[in-house]
Amino acid sequence: MKKTNAVVKVKWKKPNLFAMICLLLPLVVIVEAVEMVLVPAGAFMMGHDNGDPDEVPAHEVYLDAYYISKTEITNQQYYTFWLADGGEQSQHTPLGFGLDRLDWPSCAIHYADYPAVGVSWEDASAYAKWTGCRLPTEAEWEKAARGDRGNLWPWGNQINLKKKQPLANVWDGQDGYDNQLAPVGYFAEGSSVYGVLDMAGNIWEWVADWYDASYYHRSPKDDPQGAIAGCWKSLRGGSWIDNMQATISINRYYAYPTVATSFIGFRLAKDANPPSNQN
Ligand SMILES: [Ca+2]
Numbered sequence: 615m616k617k618t619n620a621v622v623k624v625k626w627k628k629p630n631l632f633a634m635i636c637l638l639l640p641l642v643v644i645v646e647a648v649e650m651v652l653v654p655a656g657a658f659m660m661g662h663d664n665g666d667p668d669e670v671p672a673h674e675v676y677l678d679a680y681y682i683s684k685t686e687i688t689n690q691q692y693y694t695f696w697l698a699d700g701g702e703q704s705q706h707t708p709l710g711f712g713l714d715r716l717d718w719p720s721c722a723i724h725y726a727d728y729p730a731v732g733v734s735w736e737d738a739s740a741y742a743k744w745t746g747c748r749l750p751t752e753a754e755w756e757k758a759a760r761g762d763r764g765n766l767w768p769w770g771n772q773i774n775l776k777k778k779q780p781l782a783n784v785w786d787g788q789d790g791y792d793n794q795l796a797p798v799g800y801f802a803e804g805s806s807v808y809g810v811l812d813m814a815g816n817i818w819e820w821v822a823d824w825y826d827a828s829y830y831h832r833s834p835k836d837d838p839q840g841a842i843a844g845c846w847k848s849l850r851g852g853s854w855i856d857n858m859q860a861t862i863s864i865n866r867y868y869a870y871p872t873v874a875t876s877f878i879g880f881r882l883a884k885d886a887n888p889p890s891n892q893n
């Protein structure tokens with residue numbers, strides 16, 4: 615398939631004085647832009663008639679063009695925000711889990727290219743706002759994973775457990791990262807048709823929508839935004855603690871927006887202005 619990827623750089627807001635001082639310290643990280651790919655405007659099939667009760671029915675959804683980050687947001691990217699947000703005083707400090715790899719902020723230094731985990735939906739949203747982006751809607755997430763041909767996984771319709779190169783980081787997947795997180799973008803063979811990586815596995819990803827198990831029965835065709843209110847935020851894609859079947863791109867999961875765990879992170883999205891609106 616001919617690729618129509620484009621790359622935009624996130625516009626970073628000026629760090630505050632505290633962050634600028636921190637950036638002079640030995641723990642300096644370079645402000646790193648988030649690489650995003652274009653998902654062109656058009657319709658796709660969301661959900662599946664043979665899916666779980668919350669995945670039915672298959673229904674056509676139209677989305678304007680948008681950008682979505684090529685990978686999950688990394689520790690390094692989140693660390694830059696965290697410093698600008700006050701460092702140890704930040705209300706958006708990722709939760710540690712008692713493992714060296716996951717302690718914050720040491721993991722941001724030593725595991726810079728791993729996905730930021732231990733972040734609540736609130737943390738993810740605060741980061742997205744700071745970058746001038748937002749979290750993807752559930753529809754945007756699913757289209758970026760499945761493409762406009764309705765793939766069940768980013769790479770196609772087969773689970774493909776025996777492919778030479780592993781496609782996703784899952785539990786006991788013999789994927790090079792046994793029962794642990796992997797750095798973002800490692801599984802290039804698992805790319806979606808738009809070139810988006812890690813849509814299957816590694817970490818579950820927060821999306822903007824409130825979760826509603828029956829939403830697909832009343833979802834609008836154009837740019838659905840999810841339920842108006844709810845208890846849980848939707849999560850997509852499966853993670854390193856799941857089997858490959860759970861990473862199927864139609865699968866829906868959910869958690870309270872305050873939950874922060876070692877297997878949930880996020881990626882960014884942003885509207886793509888049509889050429890006629892650009893200066
Ligand atoms: Ca694994």
Ligand SMILES: [Ca+2]
Binds near residue numbers: 686813816817851852
């Ligand atoms: Ca993922």
Ligand SMILES: [Ca+2]
Binds near residue numbers: 666669864
């Ligand atoms: Ca499911």
